[in-house]
Amino acid sequence: MHPSHDRDPARQDVLVSGVGGVGARGALGGVGARGALGVVGVLVVVEFASGVLQGYYVPQLTDIARALDIADADVNWLEGGQLALSVVALPILAKLGDLVGHRRMLLVALAVTAVASLGLAFATTFPVFLTLWAVQGVYGAWLPLEIALIAHRARTREDPQATTRAGAGVVVAALEAGAIAGALAGGSAQALLGSLRAALLVPGVLVVVALLAVLIGVRSTGERAPGRLDGRGAVLLGSALAVLTGALSLLRLQPGSGLGWGVLLLGLVLLAVFVLVERRVDDPLIDMRVLARPAVWPIQLAALLFGVSVLGAQGPLSTFVRTDPAAVGYGLGLSSGMLSVVIGAYVLALLVGALLLGPVSRLAGTLPTLIAGSTIVAVGYLALVPFHASLAEVLVAMVIAGLGSGTLVAALPAAAAAVAPAGRTAVATGLTNTGKSLGGAFASCGFAIALATGAPAGGTAGSYAGYLTVWAVCGGTALVGAVALLVVPAAAFPKRAAA
Template structure:
């Protein structure tokens, strides 16, 4: 390595720490909140005196709100500034966590969870800030750091819930812990996080946003209740299909759309989005499946290993740690191969993990290896997919592009949750009140197929050539509004080749 190369690496590292250092803690806070509440649901239910069915809305309303918030706030970030929207989102979440901790009634607690919905948009807004401030390999390393912080935060949040539940006797005191974490992140966002400098057209497609919000609400609500109330759930899903058709029709005809459908369906992005959806099915849809399988008692249901909750938590914790490792190293693998190559390897590793579970589920060692592979492959995808999305998007549409990535991944998980519940119900053993092994194998087969076709889809990604980059820059220049003067010599190229 030459002296100039060494100086360049040092400069890049300093720039990376300046831009991402505090965002890492913000994203750690996001993961912490996502991991902290679930182990405390029983305590929250008992403290508020509500039923099991009612406490389920504690998670559901936050999911529904997140589905609406992510695309809208991401787009508004492109228009008004990503840090500005991040500030609004983090203040909203801070108010929500305070309500969850101190509200005297369950309706107010649910209001707090609704206000916590913008938690899901933190990452898309942070990614937009990163890609505005730094480029290339440094930006990829930054994304890996953010995703690793998110994953580790979720793990530590889950462990911290158990610790504080035993140390703090008051449920309110236990629920104030996230308030402290979010408050520290709020200080960082308001004082130390830089603002993005590129803006898209200030025209807001209000009708498009309304249609998109109604679509997300109808689809997520329908999927969530379809197993409990099939008729209402089916009606909501059909309504969502009608709404998305109307939305696409409108977006293709309006001058400044809420979502640039031509960009999102281009050969650079649609394989990434479809992969994100299919990966979301596996990532979110199998979390409870793995737990119940490991806990299954062979003498009663014919499968599983009868593991205790503590041992299961260690296994799932190892999965999350390997996901953090995968997210941290994806950029180094991409440098040696390509970003597309990382995504293909990551999805293939996740598919291999499902095959190990299908054919080796009688061996605890094989199952643990499969879970480990799933974690590592997931980490590569969690880091690589948002990086591919950001790099393939114009500089003034990075927020909405990464927001859509986050939304389609969530939709994949929601759909898988409903479908997998039906599958387990079909294979239920009446005497044991649990699914048979056939239900689990069916789910793993679905997951293997879903991730197995991803390398094929990703191979269709079309790299961008220089002429196309020039044309896109010229078109973007007509619609970009700078709220702040760009730094001299800053590289504002909107895309890079995968």
């Protein structure tokens, strides 16, 4: 990237809107009232919509399952399908963002998400709903493209890493605020609007508003990186993930099936072929050479493992707290409105964790902050294994996990941007979301199998052992992620960049 593309002082002063009061104002060098027109100010609208998408549906998952006539365990296939598609779509959109413009691809991703979100309100069968839900996962590309826009404008700043991190903190804070609003609104929307269909229209309308905000309020940087889209890599990655997801579906329907294990092996072979092909391509979809750098691969591995808990555990948490303990002996038996309170507390903790990123990283440094965040996530989920019999126990564990998750949501893409080579900012930040989505996709499918195994006969509830497995896996993978971050070279993040 070339800083000369964005040397206009007026544009430098409008990096962030007045919402920078959450902690970015000082780091960005002081922003006046005109900052409300800045790129981060517009991106706050987009990430607020993203947060609503991530929080709004969770209180309604049980109602959606009943409307589609599926069991609670099958809810995980919605998340798994969405994440699997986003794993393919995200690197493609991130790469195209570097090639043809981050603003242009952000608009494309917003438009696709809007169509899918509005379509959910009119889907009456599980296959159609699952397809639209999967396509909606394109919103996973929003944040990497946004951070790339911020990083480009920050390159002429005195400390671009700190500026990018501050901007990332602001938009992630908006994401978490949207998730809180979505969780609280999702629990009461059906009662207020009179039907599930009307309630499902709300997120789509909000995405359209975000689309218009970017269309009007964000100007193109005019920057283009050289290269081309790796179509062969995209086909191989998509095929591998489709086969792997199909294998997990077979194993869900027929545990121990020889066919299911055979298809799973085929998917792993295709994934290995994808890696080998990408290493030989001059301009790959996922640059394995960059990924293998000592400063890069631990961050990406931590993102993949983080996806297991932050994305894969949403469905199980929702269905567990709504499971009737009088019927099956476990669960909390909460209404959708009370579930909104649980989700709201969790996402509020996410917001606090994201806002603490700046001051904590200034005091402790980037790497210690990342390691601490992953460790805190592990503590929260592992606490759920013995402590889940009351609302208070679940709330405490989820708030702990939320604090660590909020730190990682903001820190991982900013850390990836900091070590990215010029012209690969969106790809590097996109890799963190790709890895996170990949971890979440496999976890969701695996959790669906765990919850279906040993489930009470004749009912819709997931199995008790399955829920314990979910929380243990989430905690264990977070611990492994913390260990992986220990090997990042300290020189990758100089002390000045942590300020």
